[in-house]
Amino acid sequence: MIYFAQKLIPYLALVFIYLAVATNFWRDAKMPTKRKFSNLRTAMLGLGLLIHACLLYQVILAHGFNLGFFNVLSVIAWLTVLIYGLADLKHNLAGLQAFILPQAAIFALLPAYNVANHYLPSAESPLLLAHIAIALLAYSLFTFATLHALLMTIAERSLHNKSILIKLPSFPPLMVMETLLFQIIGLGFILLTITLISGMLFSEQIFGKPMQFNHKTIFSIASWIIYGALLFGRIQYGWRGIKAIRWTLVGFVLLLLAYVGSKFILQVILGR
Numbered sequence: 001m002i003y004f005a006q007k008l009i010p011y012l013a014l015v016f017i018y019l020a021v022a023t024n025f026w027r028d029a030k031m032p033t034k035r036k037f038s039n040l041r042t043a044m045l046g047l048g049l050l051i052h053a054c055l056l057y058q059v060i061l062a063h064g065f066n067l068g069f070f071n072v073l074s075v076i077a078w079l080t081v082l083i084y085g086l087a088d089l090k091h092n093l094a095g096l097q098a099f100i101l102p103q104a105a106i107f108a109l110l111p112a113y114n115v116a117n118h119y120l121p122s123a124e125s126p127l128l129l130a131h132i133a134i135a136l137l138a139y140s141l142f143t144f145a146t147l148h149a150l151l152m153t154i155a156e157r158s159l160h161n162k163s164i165l166i167k168l169p170s171f172p173p174l175m176v177m178e179t180l181l182f183q184i185i186g187l188g189f190i191l192l193t194i195t196l197i198s199g200m201l202f203s204e205q206i207f208g209k210p211m212q213f214n215h216k217t218i219f220s221i222a223s224w225i226i227y228g229a230l231l232f233g234r235i236q237y238g239w240r241g242i243k244a245i246r247w248t249l250v251g252f253v254l255l256l257l258a259y260v261g262s263k264f265i266l267q268v269i270l271g272r
Contacts, residue, residue: 010055011112015105017048018081022101032181045085052078052108069131070110077107079140080147082183087144090094091180096151098146098264127198135195139186139259142227145181146252149245152177156241178244182234185248192255196224226251 021044056075060066081104084097155174199217230247233239239247 008112010051011109014051014055014108015047017044017051018101018105018108022098022105025098025101045081049078049082049085052104053082055111057149068111070107070113071261073107074111075136076140076143077104079137080104080143083140083144087180087184091176096148099147099151130196131198131227134191134198135259136194138188138191139255141184141191142252142255145184145188145248148177148181148184149248151244152181153242178240181244181248182231185227186231189224189231192220192224192227196201196220216258219254223251223254223258226254 019043024041052074056071056078059068060071060075081097081100084100088097151175155177226247230239230244230251233247234244
């Protein structure tokens with residue numbers, strides 16, 4: 001019991017940091033934040049990312065290569081927050097961070113209550129490590145894009161003086177937000193393409209068995225088609241606004257069913 005309490009302390013510290021920064025962003029909706037608090041907020045976010053990275057190393061790499069369901073969610077949360085931080089250097093995306101951090105705090109805490117471990121037997125394979133790293137980065141980019149699309153919906157309703165349930169900090173111009181959305185989706189699409197191709201061509205070397213057309217493969221390909229069609233529509237027909245947001249959300253739901261859904265069923269519900 002004492003050991004578990006000591007183990008939980010850094011997780012609780014991380015949750016406190018993420019929620020404190022998120023709360024500060026939410027307060028921006030009512031009162032502009034002074035520059036000194038903005039600098040402190042950036043420093044706290046950097047500290048949170050560092051603590052989060054150390055915790056991920058302990059649960060994933062310290063005792064083998066453990067890709068349990070909660071560990072994967074925590075990695076995606078860390079990468080999503082990191083991607084936001086890098087994007088925020090150029091664009092003012094405080095509203096998006098207000099969305100991301102509360103969820104990241106929850107996902108970061110989950111590995112402390114790990115339901116099932118999932119150690120990979122061929123974890124030393126460079127091909128496997130590259131495949132997993134690219135896949136996780138692709139999922140994080142699409143998570144970022146989805147949250148960004150939701151934020152664009154709120155910004156658009158606010159611009160047209162429509163009623164919204166929540167008020168977020170000031171938004172950058174919608175054109176800037178839309179450009180960033182398609183940049184993120186474009187990069188995520190490239191990484192997802194590499195993930196699918198490497199999985200198909202090197203399935204036996206990576207996973208120790210030939211490629212199987214199961215629900216994971218089908219949903220992944222369907223998601224790839226949706227994102228590809230969205231990018232084609234953007235280039236060829238200038239798709240934007242609500243249409244782009246809807247396609248983004250559909251693609252993410254399919255991707256969620258392909259990866260998170262299968263891992264949740266196998267590792268959490270069935271305990272495999």
